Amino acid sequence: MTDIPVIDVKELSHTYLSGTPLEVRSLDKVNMKVFINEIVGIIGPSGSGKSTLLQHLNGLLVPQNGDLYINGTSISELSSRIREVRQSIGLVFQNPEKQLFEHYAGDDVAFGPRNMGLTREEIRKRVRAAMETVGLPFAYKDRLTAELSLGEKRRLALAGVLAMEPRVLVLDEPTSSLDPEGRSELLDILSRWKMGTGKALVIASHNMEDIAELSNRVYVLVEGRVVASGSAKEVFAGHDILARHGLSAPLPAQIILELVKQGLPVSPDVLTEDETVEEIRSLLNAGK
Numbered sequence: 001m002t003d004i005p006v007i008d009v010k011e012l013s014h015t016y017l018s019g020t021p022l023e024v025r026s027l028d029k030v031n032m033k034v035f036i037n038e039i040v041g042i043i044g045p046s047g048s049g050k051s052t053l054l055q056h057l058n059g060l061l062v063p064q065n066g067d068l069y070i071n072g073t074s075i076s077e078l079s080s081r082i083r084e085v086r087q088s089i090g091l092v093f094q095n096p097e098k099q100l101f102e103h104y105a106g107d108d109v110a111f112g113p114r115n116m117g118l119t120r121e122e123i124r125k126r127v128r129a130a131m132e133t134v135g136l137p138f139a140y141k142d143r144l145t146a147e148l149s150l151g152e153k154r155r156l157a158l159a160g161v162l163a164m165e166p167r168v169l170v171l172d173e174p175t176s177s178l179d180p181e182g183r184s185e186l187l188d189i190l191s192r193w194k195m196g197t198g199k200a201l202v203i204a205s206h207n208m209e210d211i212a213e214l215s216n217r218v219y220v221l222v223e224g225r226v227v228a229s230g231s232a233k234e235v236f237a238g239h240d241i242l243a244r245h246g247l248s249a250p251l252p253a254q255i256i257l258e259l260v261k262q263g264l265p266v267s268p269d270v271l272t273e274d275e276t277v278e279e280i281r282s283l284l285n286a287g288k
């Protein structure tokens with residue numbers, strides 16, 4: 001980690017439809033930092049402001065109150081370089097498959113790189129590499145976008161953002177409506193992408209298991225406010241705070257908590273499915 005966060009959100013507030021009867025305060029003095037080489041998870045119930053926050057990160061929404069710094073520079077000073085910001089902080093929208101618009105799959109992936117004014121050769125290279133990263137054969141570039149499955153479309157949309165070679169990848173509910181196999185494929189792709197050094201990942205989800213599997217640090221958003229933050233282990237150990245806001249800890253953490261309550265010798269700070277299986281395995285072995 002370097003000292004300067006790649007993204008630094010300070011006291012950020014946002015109100016939709018201000019001054020109308022439908023006014024909604026969707027962000028309320030939010031503070032959040034993202035450092036290079038980490039995965040930051042944002043959890044919160046539906047309507048808590050996750051998508052609104054994410055849309056600020058690459059300049060899609062402009063701060064009404066508070067500020068946002070990219071590598072130490074206020075976004076208000078970057079308005080003439082907003083294309084560059086959008087390229088270096090790649091945002092994959094919630095349900096991105098609904099925003100694919102090109103007839104052929106390859107053209108959707110090439111859209112961003114073409115806008116960057118790269119050579120044909122470079123564009124082709126990037127499309128191939130991005131498709132490979134998300135596990136789509138290069139030959140799929142000639143497929144009709146409309147004929148791909150939901151999981152394939154989701155990965156195609158991700159490839160379109162990866163082809164711009166962002167430093168920070170921001171994903172809004174990446175696994176929603178995917179089946180368990182599609183979900184685990186996607187989580188694998190994301191952890192593999194992050195293995196490349198010098199990058200960061202921000203993931204918003206109301207799926208605790210996704211966040212627990214991937215994140216180093218977690219922010220909990222409720223009604224536009226950060227109600228808890230810290231390492232994934234710290235945040236998920238706060239069962240009471242989560243429960244108070246209608247959220248539950250990831251299933252593996254709940255199982256472990258139950259075993260701890262029963263007085264069984266398991267480590268209380270276990271988070272992921274694999275770690276839980278390991279704990280239960282040693283418990284069974286010890287009992288032999």
Ligand SMILES: Nc1ncnc2c1ncn2[C@@H]1O[C@H](COP(=O)(O)OP(=O)(O)OP(=O)(O)O)[C@@H](O)[C@H]1O
Pocket residue numbers: 016017024025026044045046047048049050051052053094206
């Ligand atoms: N374009 C908009 N116009 C008016 N209100 C909006 C708009 N977008 C979001 N809101 C409202 O702002 C609040 C925060 O919404 P947001 O979509 O950021 O939450 P979220 O945490 O992403 O929810 P979800 O989990 O359902 O995706 C909600 O009350 C929502 O109804």
Ligand SMILES: [Mg+2]
Pocket residue numbers: 050051052094172
């Ligand atoms: Mg959302």
